[in-house]
Amino acid sequence: MTWTRLIKAGLIGCVLAAPMGTPASAQSVLKVLRGATSSNITVSVNRAVVMEADRPFGELSVANPSIADIATLGERTIYVLGKTPGRTTLTILGEDGSLVTNVDVQVAPDLAEFKERLRDILPSEDIEVRTANDGIVLSGRISGARKLSRAIELAERYAPGRVTNLMVVGGTQQVMLKVRFAEMSRSVAKELNSTIVGSISDDTNVGVIGGGRDVGVVDDAPPFIIGGDTFGAIGATATIGDLALNALVEALENKGVVRTLAEPNLVAISGETASFLAGGEVGIPIRTEDSTSVQFKEFGVRLNFQPFVIDDDLIKLILETEVSSIDTTDLAVGAVTLDVRRAQTSVEMRDGQSFAIAGLLRDDFTDSVGQVPWLGDIPILGALFRSTSFRREQSELVVIITPHLVTPTDGTALALPTDRLRIPNELELFVNGRTSGSQAVQDIAQQDFQGSYGYVME
Numbered sequence: 001m002t003w004t005r006l007i008k009a010g011l012i013g014c015v016l017a018a019p020m021g022t023p024a025s026a027q028s029v030l031k032v033l034r035g036a037t038s039s040n041i042t043v044s045v046n047r048a049v050v051m052e053a054d055r056p057f058g059e060l061s062v063a064n065p066s067i068a069d070i071a072t073l074g075e076r077t078i079y080v081l082g083k084t085p086g087r088t089t090l091t092i093l094g095e096d097g098s099l100v101t102n103v104d105v106q107v108a109p110d111l112a113e114f115k116e117r118l119r120d121i122l123p124s125e126d127i128e129v130r131t132a133n134d135g136i137v138l139s140g141r142i143s144g145a146r147k148l149s150r151a152i153e154l155a156e157r158y159a160p161g162r163v164t165n166l167m168v169v170g171g172t173q174q175v176m177l178k179v180r181f182a183e184m185s186r187s188v189a190k191e192l193n194s195t196i197v198g199s200i201s202d203d204t205n206v207g208v209i210g211g212g213r214d215v216g217v218v219d220d221a222p223p224f225i226i227g228g229d230t231f232g233a234i235g236a237t238a239t240i241g242d243l244a245l246n247a248l249v250e251a252l253e254n255k256g257v258v259r260t261l262a263e264p265n266l267v268a269i270s271g272e273t274a275s276f277l278a279g280g281e282v283g284i285p286i287r288t289e290d291s292t293s294v295q296f297k298e299f300g301v302r303l304n305f306q307p308f309v310i311d312d313d314l315i316k317l318i319l320e321t322e323v324s325s326i327d328t329t330d331l332a333v334g335a336v337t338l339d340v341r342r343a344q345t346s347v348e349m350r351d352g353q354s355f356a357i358a359g360l361l362r363d364d365f366t367d368s369v370g371q372v373p374w375l376g377d378i379p380i381l382g383a384l385f386r387s388t389s390f391r392r393e394q395s396e397l398v399v400i401i402t403p404h405l406v407t408p409t410d411g412t413a414l415a416l417p418t419d420r421l422r423i424p425n426e427l428e429l430f431v432n433g434r435t436s437g438s439q440a441v442q443d444i445a446q447q448d449f450q451g452s453y454g455y456v457m458e
Contacts, residue, residue: 135162144311
């Protein structure tokens with residue numbers, strides 16, 4: 001029994017060992033030579049280096065010919081030309097076909113020429129240039145966004161798509177925009193109306209001759225009475241027997257001037273958007289066949305702007321300005337409309353410079369003449385049978401912008417309008433009649449400051 005088990009175990013071992021013999025024989029046929037790189041060389045694009053081996057070689061091979069090209073200049077001299085940025089391996093074999101060594105070849109952008117061009121274009125900027133793998137790394141502090149884009153654009157010429165930007169933009173990157181809205185409106189209106197009313201002794205009106213407004217003169221009896229809402233009117237009454245004639249001549253002239261001035265100031269970081277609104281909302285009814293809804297629209301002084309600090313103190317501004325007001329012309333009939341003046345533009349200017357980005361000059365003129373046919377054409381006397389009105393409106397609007405580069409300051413150095421006023425106590429208010437406390441802080445303009453104060457600007 002023991003011998004039988006030993007024989008069976010031996011047969012099973014032979015069967016299991018048979019398949020394992022194939023890999024062993026394969027390893028004996030093919031052997032991997034792991035020759036470590038003995039040296040590293042760096043070649044610039046479109047530049048070449050010449051290498052000399054310490055012994056004659058029989059064959060050269062490069063792993064990626066699109067990165068570097070090689071040629072033999074002798075039995076020990078090798079010519080290596082950089083073609084495109086990247087990394088590859090140069091293999092040197094001996095005369096007997098044995099591996100001599102592997103050389104790590106790195107082809108990098110031509111930094112020498114790139115640095116020269118960079119110094120020519122941006123001489124005052126401290127930009128550090130390095131290589132990373134097959135690309136260019138830019139680092140340092142640059143004074144403006146436009147110079148940063150120029151440096152990156154130049155680097156792309158030497159390493160397309162392989163430029164890493166580690167530069168930061170220095171200087172002040174906060175912009176305060178001062179906007180001045182100045183509007184002047186003038187209006188002139190003139191009216192000349194005449195009305196003649198006749199009546200008989202039994203207080204019966206005969207008729208009205210002439211044009212114009214309702215004079216409100218018919219009373220119980222003559223003489224002619226001018227209504228209280230009539231301004232600039234002259235009336236006269238003449239009686240001939242039972243016939244009484246009432247005549248009214250109205251001459252009215254209106255002049256008006258409206259001055260509007262707004263100066264909003266707004267601060268934003270370069271590249272960010274800021275908005276400002278000084279006004280309110282008005283409900284505008286929207287009527288449809290089935291219902292009526294109300295849509296609220298904002299009115300007042302609106303400012304939206306986006307600054308970009310381009311170069312040192314050069315600032316690019318994308319602006320949207322708007323001045324709107326409620327038009328009261330149609331309020332009597334229940335209609336609400338907004339009178340809007342809007343401007344949208346993009347400008348470039350330096351710190352402290354100003355632009356008048358919008359200007360509006362409007363001149364509206366209307367007149368009308370109503371008369372009694374034939375009677376109104378009579379010379380001189382025809383004016384009594386005519387109604388004439390004249391109206392002229394002029395409006396001027398100017399928008400001026402001024403950007404400033406600003407830096408924050410300590411909060412205790414800033415003063416508020418409420419700091420100049422103290423609430424009065426009962427004695428000061430009721431006895432002395434003072435609307436503010438006696439120890440109110442002096443006006444800032446009257447204080448004796450030493451040095452700069454107010455907004456901190458560069």
